[in-house]
Amino acid sequence: MSFPKVRVPYLLLLPGFAFLFTFFILPIINLAQTSTQTRVAGGDTGEYEQTLAFGNYIQAFVDNKEQFGRSFLYATLATVFALAIAYPLAYAIAFKSGKFKNILLVLVVAPFFTSFLLRTIAWKQILGEEGFVVPGLRSLHIIGEQTTLTSTSIAVVAGMTYNFLPFMTLPLYASLERIDPRTIEAAGDLYANGITAFRRVTVPLSLPGVVAGTLLTFIPAAGDYVNAAILGSPNTKMIGNVIESRYFKIVDYPTAAALSFTLMAAILVLVTLYIRKAGTEELV
Amino acid sequence: MSQKIKDASIPTIPVKARFSRWFGRNLLRIYMIFGFTYLFIPVAYTFVFSFNDSGKSNLIWKGFTLSNWQNPCGAPEVCKALGNSIKIGLLATIFSTILGTMIAFAIGRYKFKGRSSSNLLIFLPMATPEIVLGASLLSLFLVFKINPGFWPTVIAHVVFCISFVVVTVKARIASLDPRLEQAAMDLYANELETFRRVTLPLVAPGIAGAALLAFSLSFDDFIITNFNSGTLITFPKFVYVSAARGIPAQANVIGSAMFFLALAIVIAAQLVKRKRTR
Numbered sequence: 001m002s003f004p005k006v007r008v009p010y011l012l013l014l015p016g017f018a019f020l021f022t023f024f025i026l027p028i029i030n031l032a033q034t035s036t037q038t039r040v041a042g043g044d045t046g047e048y049e050q051t052l053a054f055g056n057y058i059q060a061f062v063d064n065k066e067q068f069g070r071s072f073l074y075a076t077l078a079t080v081f082a083l084a085i086a087y088p089l090a091y092a093i094a095f096k097s098g099k100f101k102n103i104l105l106v107l108v109v110a111p112f113f114t115s116f117l118l119r120t121i122a123w124k125q126i127l128g129e130e131g132f133v134v135p136g137l138r139s140l141h142i143i144g145e146q147t148t149l150t151s152t153s154i155a156v157v158a159g160m161t162y163n164f165l166p167f168m169t170l171p172l173y174a175s176l177e178r179i180d181p182r183t184i185e186a187a188g189d190l191y192a193n194g195i196t197a198f199r200r201v202t203v204p205l206s207l208p209g210v211v212a213g214t215l216l217t218f219i220p221a222a223g224d225y226v227n228a229a230i231l232g233s234p235n236t237k238m239i240g241n242v243i244e245s246r247y248f249k250i251v252d253y254p255t256a257a258a259l260s261f262t263l264m265a266a267i268l269v270l271v272t273l274y275i276r277k278a279g280t281e282e283l284v
Numbered sequence: 285m286s287q288k289i290k291d292a293s294i295p296t297i298p299v300k301a302r303f304s305r306w307f308g309r310n311l312l313r314i315y316m317i318f319g320f321t322y323l324f325i326p327v328a329y330t331f332v333f334s335f336n337d338s339g340k341s342n343l344i345w346k347g348f349t350l351s352n353w354q355n356p357c358g359a360p361e362v363c364k365a366l367g368n369s370i371k372i373g374l375l376a377t378i379f380s381t382i383l384g385t386m387i388a389f390a391i392g393r394y395k396f397k398g399r400s401s402s403n404l405l406i407f408l409p410m411a412t413p414e415i416v417l418g419a420s421l422l423s424l425f426l427v428f429k430i431n432p433g434f435w436p437t438v439i440a441h442v443v444f445c446i447s448f449v450v451v452t453v454k455a456r457i458a459s460l461d462p463r464l465e466q467a468a469m470d471l472y473a474n475e476l477e478t479f480r481r482v483t484l485p486l487v488a489p490g491i492a493g494a495a496l497l498a499f500s501l502s503f504d505d506f507i508i509t510n511f512n513s514g515t516l517i518t519f520p521k522f523v524y525v526s527a528a529r530g531i532p533a534q535a536n537v538i539g540s541a542m543f544f545l546a547l548a549i550v551i552a553a554q555l556v557k558r559k560r561t562r
């Protein structure tokens with residue numbers, strides 16, 4: 001080739017990174033600028049000027065600390081539930097499915113292809129007043145006449161758990177599948193029983209998958225507002241719902257930007273601490 | 285004679301251990317059945333209600349009909365929304381696959397200054413919540429007085445698809461046997477020929493998988509699209525907007541058809557792969 005070899009990787013990176021710089025980095029910088037603007041006195045709606053009003057952050061946080069708390073609580077719960085459901089599933093596919101392994105793996109991803117909004121709305125209808133579950137449980141006196149399954153925080157967490165389950169299952173499967181079965185056999189040879197071998201060999205070796213899966217679930221869950229909008233009520237609003245309505249309904253860009261930035265910073269701090277603690281850098 | 289050898293070579297397992305092992309195996313099988321049922325309940329519900337003779341609001345079962353499947357564009361806007369989603373999905377897939385594959389080759393194949401910060405730049409969009417990506421991009425478009433719509437949506441989709449393409453293709457490059465390329469060089473192929481006739485065909489399945497992933501991510505995206513599409517309607521947006529007054533059964537038809545189409549593509553790809561490895 002005519003150009004010096006050292007330049008090849010940079011030439012390959014150039015178009016993609018130019019794109020990411022323009023449409024990812026620049027917008028984030030711009031978002032930071034927007035977050036400290038204030039309304040132009042006597043201006044139209046949506047007209048703002050830069051006044052370096054860092055008070056926006058404090059104001060935005062104080063006004064919405066409930067929704068912030070809820071976002072992180074719901075996302076944590078959904079992540080824990082998804083991990084609890086997905087780990088045995090991934091384990092079964094990796095070790096107990098024989099020749100059906102590939103088919104089962106396809107089936108984990110398959111629900112993805114039906115729009116996730118359709119599936120969330122399907123849950124709403126299945127668990128709603130007109131569905132068959134609620135009247136059935138009522139006639140069996142398992143739940144009271146007034147109890148509903150939708151429009152509750154439980155429904156929101158359940159919806160998020162369901163929607164992000166494949167994001168948890170796939171990385172778990174990938175790291176479990178890589179485990180050499182001989183290491184588990186070796187534990188057995190050294191007089192570890194099944195549970196001890198699982199706890200001391202399988203679990204530590206699957207840790208990269210646990211870290212990747214929990215991140216891939218927690219990050220989108222913390223910023224999600226669709227599950228809360230469809231399955232929740234005004235009492236289950238998350239920070240995503242607030243950002244969305246600040247943008248579109250109230251046209252309050254600085255507050256929306258300050259909230260977005262706070263959310264992103266909080267997630268990045270949590271993720272960094274978590275990766276440090278889990279001790280895996282394999283993701284990046 | 286052979287019986288004897290068998291008996292001698294396999295140590296007898298105590299009954300209790302055998303039972304607990306059997307139980308362990310079947311417990312996981314039973315669990316798998318429950319797990320997959322849970323995953324597929326809403327898919328099945330969507331499919332069943334695509335046959336509902338429901339009129340406008342598809343909430344209560346009113347009787348079986350094939351008319352929704354015979355006339356999938358019967359509900360206003362639904363096919364326009366689907367067409368937009370497919371167009372955006374294809375464009376986003378093409379751009380993100382090309383850009384992402386180039387980055388994956390650079391990071392996966394070369395040691396260079398700034399490699400780890402390149403990895404970080406790829407990881408960041410994945411660590412950013414969709415709502416922040418969508419909102420920040422919209423603010424940028426507003427600053428430059430670009431109206432949200434078709435192309436801003438394509439750009440937004442490329443942003444979040446690139447990282448997934450890079451990760452997928454990079455994994456494939458990392459699993460390549462370097463001896464295959466060395467063999468090509470030994471047979472007097474120059475760098476370009478080696479790349480075209482050995483490396484690229486070997487990485488191709490990874491690129492195809494990445495493209496499929498990019499398309500499904502783009503096709504199903506709602507949050508980022510909602511911020512950057514303005515009045516343009518896509519399929520997920522159509523579903524979200526019509527959820528308030530009831531989704532027409534045609535949406536269920538399209539959702540189910542997409543499910544079966546994607547399943548067919550993935551299974552066909554698996555079959556081709558199995559045939560090749562044989």
